[in-house]
Amino acid sequence: MAMSRALRLVLLLLMAGAAASAGAVQRALLVGVSELVNQPPALWLQAPRNDVLLMRQALLRRGFAAADITVLADGVDGAQLPDAQRIHDALARLVAQSRRGDFVLLYFSGHGTRLRNVVKTYQEPDGLAENFLARDVRGTIGTDAVLSGGVRDVDFDAWIGALLARDVFVWSVFDTCSATSMTRGLRDALPVAEGPPDDEVRFRGIRVDQLARGAAAAPAPAAPSGETGMPRARYVAFFASESHQVTPELKLPRKDRTARPQGLLTWAVAEALQRQPATWRELFNDVLALYPPVIEELAARFPTRELPSPVAEGNLDLALFANSLAPLSTRPVWPAQRAGDRLAIDAGQLDGLEAGQAVRVLATRDDGIVRSADARLAQVEAGRTQLDVPAELAALPGSVDWSLTPQDEPASVMLRVAAARGLPEGLALRYPSAIRRVREGEPDVRWTELAGGGHRLDVVSPELAALLGPQARGGAPIADLPGLRRRLEALAQLKWLLRLNALAQGGQLDGFEAVLEVWNGPRLARSGAAQSAEPIAAPAAGERMALNVRNTSGRSLDLVIVGIDAEGGLHPVFPRDDGETNRFERGAPDAPAAKRFELPWLGAGGSRLLVLAAPAAPWSAPRLFGVGPTDAMPDLRVRGLPRPERQHQVYAAMPGWPADAPLSK
Template sequence: MRLLLVCLLFISGSAFATQRALLVGVSELVNQPQALWLQAPRNDVMLMRDALLKQGFATSDIVLLADGVSGAALPDAQAIHEALARLLAQSKSGDFVLLYFSGHGTRLRDTAKRYQEPDGLSENFLARDVRGTLGSDNVLTGDLRDVDFDGWIQAFLARNVFVASVFDTCSANSMTRGTVDAPATAEGPADDEVRWRGLRAVQLASGGGGNAPDPSTTARAVTPPVPAETVPRARYVALFASESHQITPELRLPRKSRSARPQGLLTWAVVEALSRKPATWRDLFDGVLALYPPVIDELAQRFPTRELPSPVAEGNLDAPLFANRAPAVSTRPVWRAQRSGDTLTLQAGQLDGLVAQQPLRVLATMDDGTVRSAEGTLAQAFTDKARMAVPPALRELTGAVLWNITPLGEPAAVALRVRAEQGLPTGLSLEYPASVVTVNDADGADVRWSAGRLEVLSPQLGAGAGAKPVPADAAVARRRLEVLARLKWLNQLYTIAKDAQFDGFDAVFEVWNGDRLVRSGSAQQIDAKLLPLRNGERAVLNVRNTSARSVDLVIVGIDPQGGARQVYPEDPGETNRFKRGTRESPAAKRFELPWFNAEGSRLLVLATPAAPYSAPRLFGTGAVAINTAPDVRVRGALQPDSERQAFAAVVRWAGDASPAR
């Protein structure tokens, strides 16, 4: 009887863990000219539906909102919000939800947002009944704003639901965080099979003879509930078809197939990658990017003046696919590599924690999903790339579609060296490449932990002439050692990049008193005129990008108590891809630093131009164990030998004993 009861409880508990999906495809904008309509979204939702059924989703748990699809509801704005509300009401702790959107996107200036985008523009998904005011770029109805999506995602996360979202739209990146330079859709003849998913707001008609739309006709009956507190995005993943300033194509796929039909490029790539049975979201994203080269190369020849889309991923990519588990399957970074003869070139380098002669594991993924692996040694490590020989056991492979490389261990050169008489505390948790190792020689140690007291020995880590040991039990020592290990890696990052130049990017350190700017200066050249702060003053960092390129940016700090502070991205589940800006329309963002208020405060700013067709990089500066996707180029060409530009700055409170190095 007891065994039967246990079995029933197990079955009952499993029944509550459900996989659900909402698939939205908008092909027809019924209030707009047919020249703006799309062909593929109705095909996309059916392709995605069939793929999810193969992944174990039940038919009854997949909701379709798409025009031109038998049995599906129409994807009007209110219908989409109501479907999201029903999905939320059904969802329980432990469930998994996929939110998928295929169609047009646009960008608008929205000054009412709580979270202001660096370029001042907000991303919007256009529902079937979208209307706009002719000649205006900031009046729309029948659209779903990025703040709407953020609200729904926060509501699901508050219920302990794992949320994955896929946006096969233009202006997709940051669609979940809530210029007129978005390119027009058409570039070829009207009957061209290649269509672009991107509209300027000024292209959208009001549908009422040019009059402003009546908000009452499209009022939202449902709005996303607002959780009492922001929920960390540990159970969250998102795949975007493009960066915020880009548009993405739909065309007949697969190419040169008699059965090809119009599909969104990201949707088709996701479904194809799923067929290779990836274990994690990172594996899936790697598979997506591996499918892009031939299509991108073809489009580059046909549309030589257009910037082609760079897919972006964010969130806990190391979590298992279609499951509600926050712990990562693996937290080791995985880097994309290109093969040329017997040489592999990694799209990662010293900025990512690679050093020459480091042991690595090489993974070769074949067309059928089979993976072969072998160990090798890194031959050369440069600032932004590295090279190694193809291991002998893999040299005969000719059909490998994807080469990946992962480290076998953290580099000893950046490890925090600890003289610990009682052994290291258990439970240390660090982001690669930071690590902690024990040493026997006190002269070679950065830190000494003895008799329940912790003493910092290295000047780089803040040790001064008057530094004294502080009491530290195992729990206190563990937390402090983790921070010191991160700090040592941050110092190394700064050393690597401090002499590099990044044209068009700057970070200005400002001192404010109330609403009055007292003084300011470049974060790269802090002097006694800026710091220390005086009574009533506060620190602000102002970041500005006018490089005409997207930027991979991280801003991290150490507070006076030795705690790690993640400034940008604030939530490790969000991408650190900072938006593109130009001299005419800069991308800028201000960061309040209330914790930067006493001796011991430190701030690191590191930025590099984003490589085309790559995923954002965190440079090993994450405060929690959620890694970014690997840096990937999909055109198949090796990066040029010249080093990538970089910006690096370290701000230290005046009086800190550790000099800039």
């Protein structure tokens, strides 16, 4: 079966029609900083001025009006200079102009840096803050660790929150180093430029003490306050690298005599947009497909460098450039690698795949035409899956991009509900959690409609019942259908969490620790490893619980922490539903990444905590474990290029206390 992506844009156009009738506008702010006028020329870049022009051209082709694209860049005719104050002024104008239904792109190309900022409200695991360097940046003065001429991560977060508060859809693109944490919040000084003059490669990333200091630190321009916790349903972001990485600029496309220096991410985005992707996920996958030959060349030229892993987050299954919360797809899509007649996917049982499951194999040609074929999985491991290339796709050329998506949730983790009638409509579940009505066999839950109105759910699965307190197992009436839906959704997620814990039980991850702590005011009363067979005593009156996570593995981690209270309610801990993602920062023994999470509901009888972690190797497919915030606005992280490296290590712990009474010692 073959289908053009252009045909799928019909739905996008229908959704955009309603916004257009209300006067919705697509706007963009493009910022490119090539010259740092207060810094040595050796730290300057070449490509940002080219990047903003390339992005502007790509947006015009997608229907943006020239008058609605603001460019701040040095070396660009007609553009204002990208000083810090002008950047903030342009952001303020965007917020003032924006109305419900609008679409805004925030694009930044240039240097980034990281520094310790003791006044920052949100402390990241490595204790550092990220800054985009404006044209007039100066180094830190004294010990206050504040850059003059830098746009802070907390400022970006505030501006994005202000736009989201107006029901504006925001797409952010950061073609910088230290980019991944740019909206939330390099030890070795590295040369900026390397290679021969006619094919120079420049790396975006400056250690803060490489910056020349100014006479005084000017106050940072004001950013909006009070909007940083806005839900991010209308949000997508592309990042050129993880927070500890640098990203290159070089002449692109390669072997083109007319090529100009471009940021690698910017060039890939502009090229991928020409393939007419229908969703943000398709766009990002098309971006990734352009990376391998460039990365392979750079790896040969600079073997000691850790090359960048592009990252995307947000509601990736929404239609491109539309302000709508109706996803075109809710199923995960995993990149696949072809070797001969076999396809390999860096996802497996831990991601919600199982033997015998029906999947659809997608093959995308260079012209954007997608061919697909149905298949069933035969060989599924914990973190990897292999299958034969479907016969109808076997003759496709090597330039095809392969991917795989499940056609249904895995049968083994579906919550089986015995009920006299069909399940309530409007159930919202994250893959692979699912609910199925059953009439035969052993159900997990029985649903009874009460004579006087309301509903009752009785948990009959021994595994689920062991997790819940007596009240949560059944008996208490549920007043209305919304309450029934929430309860069923929570039980379905609990069944998947149990499956995850069983799959990864006893797994170890070198350099990762998760320690449960009991605090009495400011004093640590006692602590114990989350994986310990003997849990610490539950908190007494006046005590509280916390989880201290520490990463010294030398790698970034995919981390998920979910709590289950005594009533069976789910509590996302990491990632939370306020914009965090599941990427936990890299740490080393001499510079650990650590974070403490408060758990006020943990300790009562029946409460549990699930901790799952796995290494995030460069250019790996996502490892989200099918777990995250329970609402419909996923801040999902998709990372890097598919790579056939197998990840054997995984950490799993599920500490808790008996359902009928707290443990005491």
